[in-house]
Amino acid sequence: METVTIKLLAERLKLSTATISKALGDSHEISEVTKKRVFDLAKELNYVPNAYASSLRKNKSKTIAVLIPEVADSFFSIALNGIEEVAIEKGYHTLIYLTHEKLEREKAILSELLYGRVDGALMSVSSETDSFEHIEDFGKKLPVVFFDRVASAPATAKITTNDFECGYLATKHLIEAGCKRIVMLSISKSLSIISERSSGFQKAVADHQLDPATCEVVNCIGEGKTVHTTLTTILQGNNRPDGIIATVERLTTDIYLVCQQLGLQIPGDVKVVCFSNQASAVILNPSLTTITQPAFEMGRAAAKALLKRLKNPYLNLEEESEVIPSVLTVRNSTGG
Amino acid sequence: METVTIKLLAERLKLSTATISKALGDSHEISEVTKKRVFDLAKELNYVPNAYASSLRKNKSKTIAVLIPEVADSFFSIALNGIEEVAIEKGYHTLIYLTHEKLEREKAILSELLYGRVDGALMSVSSETDSFEHIEDFGKKLPVVFFDRVASAPATAKITTNDFECGYLATKHLIEAGCKRIVMLSISKSLSIISERSSGFQKAVADHQLDPATCEVVNCIGEGKTVHTTLTTILQGNNRPDGIIATVERLTTDIYLVCQQLGLQIPGDVKVVCFSNQASAVILNPSLTTITQPAFEMGRAAAKALLKRLKNPYLNLEEESEVIPSVLTVRNSTGG
């Protein structure tokens, strides 16, 4: 099967490759008659432009990179959905990279992407990320847009949700439901979203005169067993918390399981609220009070900002920043 | 910031671009001394090869495409995880495309990918896909590997799970739990996995002398409201089913909700088993009996097969087909 290139079309039509290229680009330099001949033959032979030749020449790849910590988290998969939708709409392609919460991966990926493969990147930093040089280096060459988990540098568009308010709101909700000893489960010491949420948490604790000593932010780093063990330790103490705020979705299952195993009733003994986009929150036992982030919209907004910038290099990305509010949905896990 | 190219390295080291290129490729034609000089300078200047130039010249992009119906389904997001892991390991990049269960999208994506952008594709066909010419056309140019939802053509590696047995097993399990009127919820008339699962279903029904008239496969196509309405209709009839098998994860929430709304007890009035990879199955109310597919392994196997083929063009992909069994985990939704 012979590869259909511009050269082939040119030969068949007794035209130069330049004419073909311009005709396909619908240039005003080419007559309508010729354009039609070119379009027709291109269609007939099923011509598809070679993306790499074009990218090399134009120094544009029509491709963006998405760096996320993991994909098996509803927030990220839904956000990815939003990103992909915008990308496809504008004729862009989406490369996906999972950092698995590792700073090393993040660095390796960004440095490899520096030349030629993508026109820009969307990212949500890993939970290990506490320095930003690698991102700044990337940012000097190509535009980056952060969503959800942002870095303090470089200065660019940041699509976030109202994490501080949500931390405050979740805490306030628990306090009003009668909780005195609230624990917020964190997964990182450096993550922007976590520090925002915990600031909100601490402010709510202070505002309502709870004892800050019994209301702490606890790290729940690791996977599987580790989380389970940490939670068991937290929940079996004498002075165990009567309220839990999970800052990430994947902690939900372990919280419920540990409570079950320790014979703790939700919401009787412990009230639970999770930052989660799981559709199943409503059918859990008991149904789960959640803070639902606008994952899809955040993905869309981030992609839109990046693509806007790619269209207009003079765009100041910082001004494209957006804060899209999350929603607290009260269900039975914090009820009666 | 000057772009660091092979040409630049060549000038700095007073060597030809050919020598630099070969040195970077660790060619035997180049002396160790020269190689070291090249490597050192490349590292110092932070040289990153231009992927497009290389791809154009070598006619290889080190990129694979992943076409999946959606990503907000645990199966696909976990499979994607497996794919990405293998890809990164072998130095490949992963483009992601969501078909949103639309045949049109699938066609458009594949035809655009025909030249240059990727070296091959992994796909799970959309639920609308009932003809395969577009995939065959792609397959003539580039290798494809199917996972989970396979097409009958072209002949290539198919990474599946034991859908027939699982359909049989799920049904048998419900029958042994006392169900007489079992409904299997489908989402497509053409999907390979569905026809396999429903064949298993029908065989189990026949083997156990249940009335095939009351044990049917019902289409539950559409999203949100539509599914809810369909389920309500099914479950409120006089002769309503006492057993449900959901062939896809996303039906779970609606099943539970409709049962709640109609005052039907699970498992008392209706027993439920779902094909699902949701971690939350265990904390649902009641906990959900599932058939869990080896999503991660399937993703890995599919990616491995494709990359193996890319390394060895003579590899017969058909022989790389694999069937990785799923696991039935019995929980409370089919108990008592």
Add this chain to the structure above:
DNA sequence: AACATTTACTTAATCGTTTACGTAAATAAA
């Protein structure tokens, strides 16, 4: 009629990397 402009092309260079082929010097084989 003389000159200017527009139209519709072509020529050739370019993007950065790879590679077939060429070559001069060093080493080995006869």
Add this chain to the structure above:
DNA sequence: TTTATTTACGTAAACGATTAAGTAAATGTT
């Protein structure tokens, strides 16, 4: 010592598309 081989590089042509610059003919202007 002469010829063959190996080593270590360089030259230049690709890969396919784009585009600045050039050109000849057609059309417009005064």
